[in-house]
Amino acid sequence: MPRKLPSTSGSEWLNGAMWDHLEGCLEPLSEIQETELEIIIRVDIPCVKRKEDISVKLTEDTATIEAKIENVIQYERWGTFQRQARFFRYSKTFALPSKIDPEFSKARFKNNVLELRLPKKERHFTITVE
Amino acid sequence: MSLYENEKINPRDPVILCGLPDVGLVGIIAVSHIIKEMGMAEVGYIDSDIFPPVVVFHHGEPKYPLRIFQKGNLIALFTETALSPESISPLSKLIVKWAKEKGASLLVSLGGIGVPNRIDIDSPKVYGAATSLPIRETINKLGVPLMEEGFLVGPYALISKQSKAEYVPNLLLLAESFPQYPDPGAAANVISELKKFTPIDVGIKSLTERSEEIRLNARELMRKTTENMQKMGKSQEYELPMMYL
Helix, strand or coil, X not given: CCCCCCHHHCCHHHHHXXXXXXXXXXXXXXXXXXXXXXXXXXXXXXXXXXXXXXXXXXCCCEEXXXXXXXXXXXXXXXXXXXXXXXEEEEEEEEECCCCECHHHCEEEEECCEEEEEEEXXXXXXXXXXX | CEEEECCCCCCXXXXXXXXXXXXXXXXXXXXXXXXXXXXXXXXXXXXXXXXXXXXXXXXXXXXXXXXXXXXXXXXXXXXXXXXCHHHHHHHHHHHHHHHHHCCCCEEEEEEXXXXXXXXXXXXXXXXXXXXXXXXXXXXXXXXXXXXXXXXXXXXXXXXXXXXXXXXXXXXXXXXXXXXXXXXXXXXXXXXXXXXXXXXXXXXXXXXXXXXXHHHHHCXXXXXXXXXXXXXXXXXXXXXXXXXXX
């Protein structure tokens, strides 16, 4: 998640914003889908060109994504804020709804969408109906 | 809720395009591109007490977020802000009533259908549907796959219902889309299919080239739209209708 803006700024309502101009960081759009066996996370990261620019860190309970934007995005007058703003990375940490097994997790990057498939740690058995 | 014409809008048998916030922001992206490419003039706006307290600045001028554009007999309705679930019913009624008053030859809803495997689809398919039989026949004749069965939830569902009640010819063009990400690729394909129904001189090259920039800039509108879609029960689009099963 982008760093929260300091409360002394008097801009607490900005804490839900998807950008942090001080850190040059954007929060990507994302979705989490949970199936019986895995958790699937998809993250939209336009302007990221290479899979080598993406870092995925997993624990049993969290997934943290960092991605470098190929060419720094610069707005001369950013929104109503009207100041220059530059963004050069995405960052987001997900709290996972179930424990996962990081060792068997997979990631792919296609059309600027990063997809993580995180198998659940809980083991499942199929039994025969007699 | 009221619609204001800056000057009297009096086109002959107009085609009216709707770009309202929905899946993948397909309609908004497509209509915004058409307005820019065709150099359509701003001719009116829609406002209501139940809209969010928002104006949008363009070149120093505060503007209404939901505006109307025109060039010849082509009219486009386009919003730059998310619409609350409470506002879409009166908005849909207003749009259809106005389209009827103007003698619209076609009221076109441009939108998306959320598909979970969009990441693997290189060229999203566009489906057509219509409130009248002649337009459905045209859809078939033009080789656009018909949206045979299913549910549609949101502003275009209400426009469709209201169009049926008011006998306004409503065409829906819905592209396979990312459910929760802005989808310029889907918007490009919707425009390509739209051109089969009405002759508009709009290329999609610049839209495709600006795809990533659009995805980046539309993130917050997409997030707010997703929140509103959840409140509207958008997940019903993944259910099967009971009849004919």
